[in-house]
Amino acid sequence: MVLLELENIGYQIAGQTVLQQINLQVATQDYITITGPSGSGKSTLLRIIAGLLTRTSGQLLFAGKEWADYDPILYRRQVSYAVQQPQLFGTTVADNLRFPFQIRQQAFDSAQATAALTSVNLPADYLNKPVNDLSGGERQRVAILRNLLFPPQVLLLDEISTGLDDENKQILHREIRRMNQEKNVTILAVTHDNTEIKDANRLVKIVAGKMEVDQ
């Protein structure tokens, strides 16, 4: 089933064409990786799909319906975007894991949060750990858990493992793949990591705002 349809998406800002003629069909449970040089428009594309920016031309359909017809807040919970270089909220790890509950007006389930921590090899007692004491890799893992606690339909990953060592990359990678396989989460991941690219079922290359390859 086609979940996301991008038809001739273009984005212009301040007289600059950042993206043009992006055509992409994403089926449920697809795992698509996106690569391309720095500044080619990869993050911009994810932001458009996430509903954080509005394309200046073309069409974006989610589950057959125009993006703009959805409530943007509810849409973003289904098409969840993990930003490039995330910043953590508040002071402790718990502050971050509480946020997904807060926005859904649900009580914080610490058992669920602890389980999430262990799923990415973080100790359960990290809940009260100050975010400033986390290593870069731990930080990145906590950040992604905010997107994963309530599994979305589509997960947009923006270079979430860039700059991490192999061990951290593997942990993240394993969890993402599990989400994809077990929870049917559709993945669009901007990455330069070859293992991840090999794992995915499609590779999209964006150069200077245009799609180059669609295998």
Add this chain to the structure above:
Amino acid sequence: MNLATSNTTLIFAALLVFVALYIGYREKLGMNKDILIGVVRAIIQLVVVGYLLKYVFRVNNVWLTLILILIIIFNAAYNASKRAAGIRHALPISLLAILASTGLTLVVLVFSGSIRFVPSQMIPISGMIASNSMVAIGLCYRNMNSSFRDRRQQVLERLALGADLRLASIDIVRESIRTGMAPTIDSAKTVGIVSLPGMMSGLIFAGVDPVHAIKYQILVTFMLLSATSIGSVIACYLAYQQFYNEQKQLL
């Protein structure tokens, strides 16, 4: 009353202006023109206000009093909105915030019998309330603009996770309200220790018993707390929404 200021004494006191001019000249501050303009404007504005108030107090008409209060509120709102530096709808937001904060505070003051509905009490008190509200709201706007700029990334992350606009901005809103109220709270803490504020000084100056004068200052402390909190809350809750568009995207 033991008030001794007259036109003659003022002319002698004007020597004080020359002190400022001399310093400006010696230190090459390049602002003697501004000093002179400031002095002349102060004199003209105060003379006009003096005669205007004298007339209004003598006429003692409810409608005239209300109109003047509204003019004060509008001026305060206009000045507050100038500090909004690009926040959309800043004028109507400021107007609503100052109207509500001044109005509510005045109603409580009048109904509690703290002040009487006569122009000589209503107008100066309205001016104090509206101007404090104006300053508070101006601080709110400034904080909001800088926080939305500095914490853009965090706000975007919250939106990306599916937060509604309130939750995406709540930290900034709270901090902005605090910023708006902080000076009033600080001055409430130090009143009488560090400074003898204007209202109380004026009364003591005019010969009122200090023990009686402080009661007015206590009243002023209460009303300014109310005015700045109401003004800040309304302005912040309306202003944060202006940082987003229809599609709930950060502008």
